Amino acid sequence: MYIKQVIIQGFRSYRDETIFDSFSPRYNIIVGRNGCGKSNFFFAIQFVLSDEFNNLSAEGRYNLMHEGINSRALNAYVEIIFDNSDSRIMIDKPEVAVRRQISGKKDNYFLDRKVVNKTDIINMLEGAGFSRSNPYYIVKQGKITQMAIAPDANRLQLLREVAGTKVYDEKKHESEAILVETEERRKKIADLLKAIEERLISLETEKEELKQYQKWDRSKRGLECAICTKECEDAKRRIDEIVVKMNSSTKKNEQLETDRLTVTEMIQQTIDSITELKQRLQTQQIERETLIIDNKDNFQRKAQIELELQDFQSETSQRDTKRNQLRKELEKYDQLINESEQKLTKIIPEYNIIRRQEEQKTAQRDLAEEKRKELYAKRGRGNQFTSKEDRDKWIRIELKSLTKAIHDKREQMERLKKDLQDDTIKSHEIEEQLRQIVDNENEQRTHMDNVNIRVRDLRQKKSDIATQKTELARKETQLHIQISQTRDELRKYQDTLRSIINKGAALGTEGLQRLLRQFADENRNQDIINGYHGTLIENLECDPTFYTAVEVIAGNRKFSKPGESPSPTQLKNSNKDIDEHINEEKRNTDKYEVKLRNAQNKLDESAKRQNDIGVPPDGLDKYKDIPIKQLQHDLDRAIIELKKYAHVNKKALDQFLQFSDERDKLTNRKAEIDEAHRHIVDLIESLDNKRFETIQFTFKQVSLYFTEVFKRLVPEGTAHLVIKKGDNEDFDSEQVSLQSPGQQMSVDDFTGVGIKVSFNGRTNEMRDMQQLSGGQKSLVALALIFAIQKCDPAPFYLFDEIDQSLDPQYRNAVAMEGWTISPLHRETVPLLAEMV
Secondary structure, three states: OEEEEEEEEOEOOEOOOEEEOOOOOOEEEEOOOOOOOHHHHHHHHHHHHOHHHOOOOHHHHHHHEOEOOOOEOOEEEEEEEEEOOOOOOOOOOOEEEEEEEEEOOOEEEEEOOEEEOHHHHHHHHHHHOOOOOOOOOEEOOOHHHHHHOOOHHHHHHHHHHHHOOHHHHHHHHHHHHHHHHHHHHHHHHHHHHHHHHHHHHHHHHHHHHHHHHHHHHHHHHHHHHHHHHHHHHHHHHHHHHHHHHHHHHHHHHHHHHHHHHHHHHHHHOOHHHHHHHHHHHHHHHHHHHHHHHHHHHHHHHHHHHHHHHHHHHHHHHHHHHHHHHHHHHHHHHHHHHHHHHHHHHHHHHHHHHHHHHHHHHHHHHHHHHHHHHHHHHHHOHHHHOOOHHHHHHHHHHHHHHHHHHHHHHHHHHHHHHHHHHHHHHHHHHHHHHHHHHHHHHHHHHHHHHHHHHHHHHHHHHHHHHHHHHHHHHHHHHHHHHHHHHHHHHHHHHHHHHHHHOOHHHHHHHHHHHHHHHHHHHHOOOHHHHHHOOOOHHHHOOOOHHHHHHHHHHHHHHHHOOOOOOOOHHHHHHHHHHHHHHHHHHHHHHHHHHHHHHHHHHHHHHHHHHHHHHOOOHHHHHHHOOOOHHHHHHHHHHHHHHHHOOOOOOOOHHHHHHHHHHHHHHHHHHHHHHHHHHHHHHHHHHHHHHHHHHHHHHHHHHHHHHHHHHHHHHOOOOEEEEEEEEOOOOEEOHHHHHHOOOOOOOOHHHEEEEEEEEEOOOOHHHOEOHHHOOHHHHHHHHHHHHHHHHHHOOOOEEEEOOOOOOOOHHHHHHOOOOOEEEEEOOOOOOOOOOOEO
């Protein structure tokens, strides 16, 4: 099995679809300049086969896609076609194509152009020989150098990974965690068992006392139940007698009910007075509500005025602050004006002096020019200068000097003029600001005067509102007093009305009105509601001077219904007889009701006590014929006996049984945990033994292959691996195999894996890795990698720049028997490569 073809598109530096084919079944080498894509080709194969790219984020996928000058590829894929003629992949095809395609949101795997899960691809590769515990079928750039300089402890860790002891370590850690948890449970159960045993000892003593207590308690409850039963029977008999008497009284009351209803209408004796009082009360309430509304409006006006006053006060405060700020600015501008005037006072004389100096210098220049001309005329040009060029040069120098002096004086004069103009403008601006400040201050003063006037008006309004508020409060108090007096007067009239008519008539009238209100609420029996016009007193109207005459003449008839017209004598006699009978029957009924209520209470109390006692009915037969006095005497004796056991634990027996059951459960649980503890200890020992055996076997294999591979790479040399312990002892593969985990050596005692090599075959000149050159270290690291690969052979191997740190004399000795792709760092190519 080997790679037959690789197709790349959109992956890193490969923008367009690129096909690599014609690979040899044995040794292939990729050479090229830096930046031509060797490493990206290596990454592409890793992208499909290695676990390093298994979990890519969106950012990671974008980083792998080709990015051009103006745009980025939308997707990328790498497809590897394997030659499966040896059926190493469990698919009945001569070629198998595995593709991985990524985009901004997707990461898909394809097997022969069909979408499959990533897990299926991983399982397929593992079945073909690509072991996840031994990932050295791909050796990245720098891995050989890293292994060459790695310490012994790293090589021991590498040996453990190749041996696959990670699974044993994980199971051991899980077993140790379970063992610690089991120890804690054993300790807790032991503590609980100890506490339960102590409690059971104390409950054993309490249990005997509880038996005596329960004996007298059953006797007491039986006696109490028997007494309650007899009391219930007596109460029921008395209730039956009272019910008979009440039924007889009820029949008499029913006969008087018709006559009593005619008397109940007298409740409206003072209806006119009550109506008048209600009208007065309603009028006063309306007046009170009006005053309350006015008072509320006044309160609102007061609050509004207070808010306006606060606003004016706040505005006044702000204006005062602003005025102070303006005054400070005025003082500042005054100071600036004074400083400007002082500067002007100093600058003007200086300006005049400079101007005079300029005039003097100009006059001096003109005079000098005239003198120069005269001197030229007198001395002659031939005597002053040797040549015309010297004369012109001297003239140019003098003119340049004079011109510069004139220019400097003019610039200084312009600056002084400009400063003078700026100061003048600034002075005018300050005067304008002063004028505005004065105007603003005058406006503020005028506004403050207006605000003060407004504040005085508001204060006057506030005083007026406070006066109105006081007056309204006084009126409200008066209304409250009047309402209270009216209610007292109404209550007095109602009491007078109740005293005039008897209780039965009042109750009858109230019942009739309540019934009519119920009819009105339920909107039914409208004819009855319309046919009832109230009592006679409610339908009478006359002058107040005739109230007494109407009272005497109408008598009790004023509480009757309109339409009835009995004679005064008959009404008085009937009313008197009815009242006497009703009062007598009422007293009898009240007496029977009290007796019935007492008997019922006693019956309920006895039944409740009987339920609380809880003695079954068949336990009462032995007390059936015993008098109640004898039962009470026996009950007193049982209570005295129970007082002797007042301290007894009422739940001792239940607790004893409960704790015994709990002890048995905990004992069984402890036995189960002990058994589990033994199994866990045995499991840990078994894992240690298996781990030691696995590492021992792997070490022997790797050591054997390492010696063979090194001998093939360096025919005249020899090498072997040694395991190091904490006490600096070294053991080779034969010595390790003679030990066992139960005797002297264990996996945890190992500290590293060392390498002993000799390039001349002399065993007395064996050297460690630290004593080798860089090229020798790389060769030894390669030999170790080859040995690891032989322990778990893969279908092919990939090396990235395998020759980077390799000495030239050893480069041709790294040929592999399996299929290999090797991107090289140098331009030299081994002659034994079948495809370059």
